[in-house]
Amino acid sequence: MSMLPRRVEFHEEGPREGFQMEKGTYPLDDRLALIDALAASGLRQVQCASFVSPRAVPQMADSPELFARLRKRPGTRYTGLWLNESGFERARACDNIDIDGKVVFYVTEPFSQRNNNCSVAENRERQLAWIDRYIALGIPFEQAYVVTAFGCNLGGPVPVSAVTDVVRWLVDACADRRIRFPAFYLADTMGWANPEEIKRRIGAVRELVPQARIGLHLHDTRGVGGANVYAAMQMGVDLFDSSVAGLGGCPFAGHKHGGAAGNICTEDMAFMCEEMGVDTGLDLEQLVEAARLAERIIGRPLNGRLMRSGTLAAMRC
Amino acid sequence: MSMLPRRVEFHEEGPREGFQMEKGTYPLDDRLALIDALAASGLRQVQCASFVSPRAVPQMADSPELFARLRKRPGTRYTGLWLNESGFERARACDNIDIDGKVVFYVTEPFSQRNNNCSVAENRERQLAWIDRYIALGIPFEQAYVVTAFGCNLGGPVPVSAVTDVVRWLVDACADRRIRFPAFYLADTMGWANPEEIKRRIGAVRELVPQARIGLHLHDTRGVGGANVYAAMQMGVDLFDSSVAGLGGCPFAGHKHGGAAGNICTEDMAFMCEEMGVDTGLDLEQLVEAARLAERIIGRPLNGRLMRSGTLAAMRC
Numbered sequence: 001m002s003m004l005p006r007r008v009e010f011h012e013e014g015p016r017e018g019f020q021m022e023k024g025t026y027p028l029d030d031r032l033a034l035i036d037a038l039a040a041s042g043l044r045q046v047q048c049a050s051f052v053s054p055r056a057v058p059q060m061a062d063s064p065e066l067f068a069r070l071r072k073r074p075g076t077r078y079t080g081l082w083l084n085e086s087g088f089e090r091a092r093a094c095d096n097i098d099i100d101g102k103v104v105f106y107v108t109e110p111f112s113q114r115n116n117n118c119s120v121a122e123n124r125e126r127q128l129a130w131i132d133r134y135i136a137l138g139i140p141f142e143q144a145y146v147v148t149a150f151g152c153n154l155g156g157p158v159p160v161s162a163v164t165d166v167v168r169w170l171v172d173a174c175a176d177r178r179i180r181f182p183a184f185y186l187a188d189t190m191g192w193a194n195p196e197e198i199k200r201r202i203g204a205v206r207e208l209v210p211q212a213r214i215g216l217h218l219h220d221t222r223g224v225g226g227a228n229v230y231a232a233m234q235m236g237v238d239l240f241d242s243s244v245a246g247l248g249g250c251p252f253a254g255h256k257h258g259g260a261a262g263n264i265c266t267e268d269m270a271f272m273c274e275e276m277g278v279d280t281g282l283d284l285e286q287l288v289e290a291a292r293l294a295e296r297i298i299g300r301p302l303n304g305r306l307m308r309s310g311t312l313a314a315m316r317c
Numbered sequence: 318m319s320m321l322p323r324r325v326e327f328h329e330e331g332p333r334e335g336f337q338m339e340k341g342t343y344p345l346d347d348r349l350a351l352i353d354a355l356a357a358s359g360l361r362q363v364q365c366a367s368f369v370s371p372r373a374v375p376q377m378a379d380s381p382e383l384f385a386r387l388r389k390r391p392g393t394r395y396t397g398l399w400l401n402e403s404g405f406e407r408a409r410a411c412d413n414i415d416i417d418g419k420v421v422f423y424v425t426e427p428f429s430q431r432n433n434n435c436s437v438a439e440n441r442e443r444q445l446a447w448i449d450r451y452i453a454l455g456i457p458f459e460q461a462y463v464v465t466a467f468g469c470n471l472g473g474p475v476p477v478s479a480v481t482d483v484v485r486w487l488v489d490a491c492a493d494r495r496i497r498f499p500a501f502y503l504a505d506t507m508g509w510a511n512p513e514e515i516k517r518r519i520g521a522v523r524e525l526v527p528q529a530r531i532g533l534h535l536h537d538t539r540g541v542g543g544a545n546v547y548a549a550m551q552m553g554v555d556l557f558d559s560s561v562a563g564l565g566g567c568p569f570a571g572h573k574h575g576g577a578a579g580n581i582c583t584e585d586m587a588f589m590c591e592e593m594g595v596d597t598g599l600d601l602e603q604l605v606e607a608a609r610l611a612e613r614i615i616g617r618p619l620n621g622r623l624m625r626s627g628t629l630a631a632m633r634c
Contacts, residue, residue: 002513153632191626194592195547196319223543223585223622224592230512230544261622268540275511275541301618305540305578309508315470 005238007279011045018247037290039076051087067094101134102143103127107162108155145185151192183213191221195231202235215239225264242266245291246303322555324596328362335564354607356393368404384411418451419460420444424479425472462502468509500530508538512548532556542581559583562608563620
């Protein structure tokens with residue numbers, strides 16, 4: 001048997017990733033109901049909405065109103081996503097929002113240029129400015145992401161050294177500022193990861209920062225998401241971003257053969273953990289209800305499996 | 318890194334599992350085209366059709382004609398499924414069919430009763446008769462399946478000892494007959510398996526029959542199929558039943574929330590293997606084409622992921 005973590009934490013991204021990716025807009029009441037259903041399952045963090053340009057992403061234009069109307073459950077953090085200062089200021093101005101200090105690093109030039117209009121190195125400097133902004137505002141610097149950490153559709157394969165370079169650079173940046181090294185996330189933004197590569201890259205990061213918590217942001221683009229989660233757990237990883245019902249795929253974004261699959265599915269992965277005796281702190285039945293609600297809101301079949309088949313609880317009695 | 322097998326073999330079940338489960342019937346030409354597309358990918362075994370009662374499964378009424386019209390590619394075995402003597406005789410009478418001697422064991426009474434109208438013990442005796450029939454006919458006895466080897470919706474949890482009992486019994490039966498112990502398949506018929514349980518049960522079987530080849534027949538009912546494959550590979554398992562595009566779910570069979578997911582998806586799992594440097598002998602691009610053909614024939618979105626996102630080959634150039 002494997003040495004798995006005793007407890008795994010899932011950070012829910014469905015309400016933001018899911019609705020942002022869809023073409024339509026969805027009633028605020030529906031999105032609030034989904035967020036509440038997710039929090040009710042015991043999720044400790046739910047990313048609720050993004051603060052990006054309403055012209056670029058009209059689905060998220062009402063993010064301040066959404067936060068204003070949240071009824072917060074104790075034990076859950078309700079977070080948002082921003083990509084620039086104006087978004088950050090809009091987020092900070094919200095009632096009810098839990099601001100988490102995070103930065104995002106790139107490892108390929110074409111993706112950095114497309115998403116940021118700047119080079120990988122310039123983006124690093126910008127992230128340094130974010131870290132200093134968080135420090136100045138007394139916001140804990142909690143999360144650092146490396147996107148396309150396993151490979152990039154625009155930039156091709158990503159060597160392990162590109163990831164470890166970011167770690168080393170960030171270790172120095174944190175030391176200079178006498179702050180704690182944050183949770184370090186490898187994001188498989190475009191579905192390049194496989195289980196052995198997960199182990200290899202986590203091992204390489206852990207060697208440099210043995211005390212740091214490592215997280216994974218995985219997409220199930222090619223059907224390998226669940227195996228990647230299991231491989232990471234075998235390396236002791238206990239922190240995963242995920243989306244209810246597997247929300248977050250991009251059904252319209254230029255894929256000739258239909259949409260790319262979304263994030264790993266919260267309830268399917270939580271089921272896998274619980275079946276292996278790994279505690280998630282989550283109510284699986286409630287999560288399944290939330291997934292079915294997500295599907296009713298979106299109005300088309302979503303990727304989650306457990307939401308169709310149900311848990312095994314009833315059949316064990 | 319893990320010690321994985323150098324090579325993994327997938328036995329394709331899509332043409333039988335897939336179409337049998339669907340409500341409609343599909344033109345013979347389409348099914349023949351799919352079988353040929355699958356064989357062209359390098360699959361060494363394709364289960365093409367079943368020989369069951371045409372009244373119960375009208376989709377498979379034309380199985381003899383299907384086999385008669387096969388254009389066989391060298392290196393591929395074209396197999397069929399039967400459940401009783403009359404089916405076996407219809408299968409044997411076919412042109413082109415590759416008859417593989419196999420038996421199926423049950424481990425829970427309610428499922429045995431429902432599928433066979435007999436007890437677990439009675440079914441064992443019947444399987445003994447099949448083994449003797451194969452011997453008498455000079456058909457190699459190649460495969461033994463244990464269905465619901467991880468748990469049963471009708472019978473509940475299945476103890477490991479229920480599986481190892483079958484192994485012991487079959488070891489004796491083979492010794493009595495001076496025949497080789499066959500490839501031993503654990504079938505997760507109803508999606509109860511998880512990666513750690515996969516390891517536990519394979520370990521228990523291997524302890525009893527260290528030289529035997531172990532196979533897995535897995536369904537991705539709850540989103541854990543890929544992780545189960547990876548866990549099995551870590552135990553050295555190199556033989557999996559699978560279905561192109563994840564065919565084989567039962568979209569109409571009494572699931573309140575839509576169809577249960579089908580078999581593990583051939584091209585997604587082959588992709589995972591190849592990405593980890595494990596040889597499958599398969600042409601992934603050709604498999605993806607076969608999956609897209611399956612989806613066109615069935616006429617609704619299927620579960621496979623790689624068929625939408627594509628392989629990484631083009632992005633590595």
